[in-house]
Amino acid sequence: IAGITQAPTSQILAAGRRMTLRCTQDMRHNAMYWYRQDLGLGLRLIHYSNTAGTTGKGEVPDGYSVSRANTDDFPLTLASAVPSQTSVYFCASSDLAGTDTQYFGPGTRLTVL
Amino acid sequence: GQNIDQPTEMTATEGAIVQINCTYQTSGFNGLFWYQQHAGEAPTFLSYNVLDGLEEKGRFSSFLSRSKGYSYLLLKELQMKDSASYLCAVRDSNYQLIWGAGTKLIIKP
Secondary structure, three states, rough: OOOOEOOOOOEEEEOOEHHHHHEEOOOOOOEEEEEEEEOOOOEEEEEEOOOOOOOEOOOOOOOEEOOOOOOOOOOOEOOOHHHHHEEEEEEEOOOOOOOOOOOOOOEEEEEEE | OEEOOOOOEEEEEEOOOOOEEEEEEOOOOOOOOEEEEEOOOEEEEEEEOOOEEEEEEEEEEEEEEOOOOOEEEEOOOOOHHOOOEEEEEEEOOOOOOOEEOOOOEEEEE
């Protein structure tokens, strides 16, 4: 692995179902981020983690939760999916929180019906 | 509120020069980023400005004026592969990135 991987690549989900989007990085970066990207809007931060063991809320955290048990993994969970969560989800990482360039994974395209 | 403005779409000719503007109003300023995003792919880092002036990187240059809340990305000798969206992002006082909606650049032969 080189960089950031995300899984699944795409998913169609029924409303009300629980879903976890996976994100793994092998760069030993301290900080990780989850964004959603919707047509006509800029990337919006959902949750972030400045270092393993800590997480914080971004601009649009409602309906999502995250955990950061170790440096490499940062899963995003939708407890009960709703159609408004249809989006493309990008995971990103940076060496230091807030001061370094963010590098992005390939994204997960999620459709909630 | 915080706001990043970019043109929605621009068209340019292969071999030409294009300038993509970005204006911002944010709570604090700790740097401005430009990313390139091809359709269906992840954003990739292009440039970073934190001081006023021009940063040049090959065919791409980025300019910043903090007093005017303004930046531009200059692309020279345009190639078809430069067809992509260009995202402007500002790091605010909380060191979070605030993103513009992106400018879709269409290159015509």
